Amino acid sequence: MKKQLWGFAAGAVLAAMIAVPASAHRQWMMPSSTVLSGDDVWVTVDAAVSNDLFYFEHQPMRLDALKAWAPDGSEAVIENKATGRYRSTFDVHLTQKGTWRIASVVDGVMGSYDLNGKTERLPRGTTTANLAEKIPAGATNVRTAESNNRNEIFVTVGEPTNTLFKPTGKGLELVPVTHPNDLIAGEAFTFQFLLDGKPTADLPITVIPGGIRYRDQLGQIDTRTGADGKVELTLPEAGMYWVNVTTPQVEGEGEGPPPADAPPRRRASYVTTLEVLAP
Amino acid sequence: MQPATRTILIGGTLSAALAVPVLAAAPATMDVTVTIPQLKVAEYHKPYVAFWVEKAGAPAKTVAVWYDHDMKANEGTKWLRDVRQWWRASGRSMTFPANGITGATRAPGTHKISFSRAQLGALAAGEYVLVVEAAREVGGRELLRIPFTWPGKAGAGGRAAGKTELGTVSVAFR
Numbered sequence: 301m302k303k304q305l306w307g308f309a310a311g312a313v314l315a316a317m318i319a320v321p322a323s324a325h326r327q328w329m330m331p332s333s334t335v336l337s338g339d340d341v342w343v344t345v346d347a348a349v350s351n352d353l354f355y356f357e358h359q360p361m362r363l364d365a366l367k368a369w370a371p372d373g374s375e376a377v378i379e380n381k382a383t384g385r386y387r388s389t390f391d392v393h394l395t396q397k398g399t400w401r402i403a404s405v406v407d408g409v410m411g412s413y414d415l416n417g418k419t420e421r422l423p424r425g426t427t428t429a430n431l432a433e434k435i436p437a438g439a440t441n442v443r444t445a446e447s448n449n450r451n452e453i454f455v456t457v458g459e460p461t462n463t464l465f466k467p468t469g470k471g472l473e474l475v476p477v478t479h480p481n482d483l484i485a486g487e488a489f490t491f492q493f494l495l496d497g498k499p500t501a502d503l504p505i506t507v508i509p510g511g512i513r514y515r516d517q518l519g520q521i522d523t524r525t526g527a528d529g530k531v532e533l534t535l536p537e538a539g540m541y542w543v544n545v546t547t548p549q550v551e552g553e554g555e556g557p558p559p560a561d562a563p564p565r566r567r568a569s570y571v572t573t574l575e576v577l578a579p
Numbered sequence: 580m581q582p583a584t585r586t587i588l589i590g591g592t593l594s595a596a597l598a599v600p601v602l603a604a605a606p607a608t609m610d611v612t613v614t615i616p617q618l619k620v621a622e623y624h625k626p627y628v629a630f631w632v633e634k635a636g637a638p639a640k641t642v643a644v645w646y647d648h649d650m651k652a653n654e655g656t657k658w659l660r661d662v663r664q665w666w667r668a669s670g671r672s673m674t675f676p677a678n679g680i681t682g683a684t685r686a687p688g689t690h691k692i693s694f695s696r697a698q699l700g701a702l703a704a705g706e707y708v709l710v711v712e713a714a715r716e717v718g719g720r721e722l723l724r725i726p727f728t729w730p731g732k733a734g735a736g737g738r739a740a741g742k743t744e745l746g747t748v749s750v751a752f753r
Contacts, residue, residue: 337666338657459671482667577663 326508327361327571328542329402329453330354334481334575336457341394343455344380345402348387352512353542354573356387361451363388365406371398371461378402398461399481403452407470410564411444445564448472451571456481469497472545472570477530483576485538492530493545495568499529503545507533507574510540538578545570605730606752609694613711614746617687624716625684626744627658629665630692632699633708639668640700643692644681661714664722668710689746702729709737713744721745 330346346354347361360383368376381390394400409431411422415438426434428446435442448471454464460479467473474480478489493503507521525531535541546569615626630643644665647655656675660666675681679698696702707729712722721744725737731752738749 333660335660335663335666335671336657337660337671339653341657484667577667579664 325349325351325358326353326542326544327451328354328573329361329404329451330540330573331402331453331455331575334453334455335577336394336455338457341457342391343394343400343402344389344391345453346387346389347404350386353508354510354540355513358386360384360386360388361404363390363404365404366390366402367404368392368400368402369464370394370396370400371463372396373463376400392455394455394457397458399454399456399464399479401452401454401464403450405452405471406449408447408449409444410447410567411442412564413439413443414441415439443564445566447567449569449571453573454480467494467497469494471496471568472503472547473497474570474572475529480572480574483535483574484579485576486534486536486579488532488534490530490532492528493525493570494529495547499525501525501527501529502548503529504548505531506542506544507535508542508544509535509537510542535574535576538576541574541576543570543572543574606733607696607730608753609699609709609727609731609736610691610751610753611694611709611711612689612691612747612749612751613685614689614748615685615687615713616741616744616746618718620718622717624718625686626713626715626718627662627684628711628713628745629662629670631665631669631710632702633668633710634705639665639710641665641669641673641677641680642694642698642700644670644675644677645684646675646681648676648681648683658714658716661720662712663714663720665710665712699729704729709750711739711745711748713741715744719743723748725750 327349332344336343346356347363348356349359349361350357363381363383366378368378370376376392379391379393382388392400392402407427409422409426409428412419413435415436422434422444431444450471450473460481462476462479465476467475473494475492475494477492483489492499494500495503503525505523505525509519512518523531523533547567611630628645629641631639631641633639646659653675659670659675662670707727709725709727710722714720721741723739723741723745725739725748727736727750733752736750736752738747740747
């Protein structure tokens, strides 16, 4: 399935629709390079939450959940972590050839319960691990749903490898049909998206080219996964692109408060930064 | 000469008589002449240049790479990926230095390098493209493609002229 929608209006509408409190604005990681050569290779990454891509002008991205993996699957050390007023930064020493993954995966639990005749929401920061202690004694009618937010980038030394794409089965995940570090302007590429390990149709995908500050139009591309969870895209210009996939909302959601007895909805989001090289 | 030739043909060795002289004359070496332009820039570094051979449906074969091969700790390899089409087509699967393929960068001027059939990847007869890509530190990048037929006819083959990072590149067979 392939669709392109350009213009600010479409972007504004979509941004309003996905105004999940925890993920308002755009969270991103910006690596110094994604295609690398050499014998002693480092990548440095800026990480922020901002409106314009890719400018750090709002909040730094928190690095608490950040991890990196080497091509052989081992967890790598994240070095020189620092969080400033507007951005965080860190380095990864790429000591192996192949494709590395750098990811911040934040899983949580949303929900509500009734206590003393009132409906209360579960506080932010609730996870499957601490859920029990967040629900007070005497609470009834407990409703919960998991949320999974994955923000990951890939960088490759030498030849791209596929060793790190084994799905965990949790949240939204990218399966490369085309390797994410092998993208060229004007060449079609295909990704598959899984929700909880299953290829999922009709997931809304947003792609926005970086450099927003210096142009009038957002240039956003909106599309959706096809029946097999796959999406084909062709990006005409070389550059860095922000990609976001968020599980769709149901009809009418977001228009006023949900009924008190409505079950909390499963939420998952996926963010990556793609570098598209010139041919 | 004419009567003698006819005599041989009549003698029943037609295929041998034709094939042997042709094979003997088939060029076995490709000479590539490359001009690296003199540039008036404040900071000049000699370009990285990659030469490779493409054939439809076959992996690209790198035949020469000029880069900063003699830096300490092999640091010159860091910028190989800037020769970006070559890096994707072939370079990223190689290790450096590569014996018989990699060498030092060259100064502005005209350089000739020669490739035997073995160096070219033991080419089968067919249509090929020689690709030459140059990328210069703090400068630009340029790529030229020269189609050729193997085995080539002795003498001049194709040529292409660059505009920025490469001058004229020409191919000849002998």
